[in-house]
Amino acid sequence: MARKTKEEAEKTRQALLDSAFKVFSEKGYAKTTLQDIAQDAGVTRGAVYWHFKNKTDLFEKLFDCAFMPVRDLLFSKFEEDLSPKEMLAGLMRVWILHAGGDNNFRAAFEIMFNKTEWSEELMPFKMKFREYEYKFIKRAEKIIEQGQADGVFREDLVPEVAAAQYFSILLGLVQYTLIFPKEVDIEKEVEPLIAMFMNSCLKEN
Missing domain, CATH: 1.10.10.60 (Homeodomain-like)
Structure with a gap:
């Protein structure tokens, strides 16, 4: 019972x-x-x-439900034995596939981007979310630095700028698919999307 x-x-x-x-x-x-x-x-x-506990608690748990599995998957990839190129491509692949096909992930972003007024009561949640974003960006910087040290990525890249571009592309793809859901099937275009970013970083042979 x-x-x-x-x-x-x-x-x-x-x-x-x-x-x-x-x-x-x-x-x-x-x-x-x-x-x-x-x-x-x-x-x-x-x-x-x-x-x-209240509406704010429910709101936070909703986002945990939508984002934690993806977040955990992304951060677990940082522990894999991959080259910088493979790492950035792999992270991007995970993100794009969820952005294109995970309904809860997409719904949570729709709520966050378009359906939420960020009042004082939601600030702790927002700051927690920003903390994870910042950690992700800093890890991307380290990967780009390692790629430069390995002689794979361009020497003229500024890691902070490249990591900002990388993160902006990921976030922008989610926004794009929410605004224009029928324009591009990013799940089908995942490899070209990855290649476009990677080609902007790779050293010319």
């Missing part, structure tokens, strides 16, 4: 997260209430408070 109760609780929690994706996408953070989410999920408002 205890196992069934636990399973049912997890099922309710997931239903609330699914509804949060939907309702935040439709109404935006500011105009969404916990009652809206509870109603969409077919549960009581009390059930929401059983799983989440």
Whole structure:
């Protein structure tokens, strides 16, 4: 019986997260209430408070659900024994495939970019998110520096600038697919997209 109760609780929690994706996408953070989410999920408002402290907590858990698997996958690649070229290409490949085909990942970015007014209550979440972005950019800088030391990347590259460009391309691709979803299938164009960036970094033979 205890196992069934636990399973049912997890099922309710997931239903609330699914509804949060939907309702935040439709109404935006500011105009969404916990009652809206509870109603969409077919549960009581009390059930929401059983799983989440408040709307901000639910918002943060929603983004954890969407981004943590991708973040963990990206940061795990930093530990792989790859050349700088292979590393940057591999990270880019993971990102583009999720940006093109992971519905939760895309929905979370849609909410973040277009449906959220960054009020004071959301600042801790935003700063946590920015911290992960900064760590990623600094790791990219180190990879580019190593590529230069290996004689693979151009000597005239400024690692900070190249890493900023790299990160901007990744973020921009998500935005582009949200604004123009039918223009380019980035999942199918993943290798050309990677090649365009890598060719801007590689030393001429």
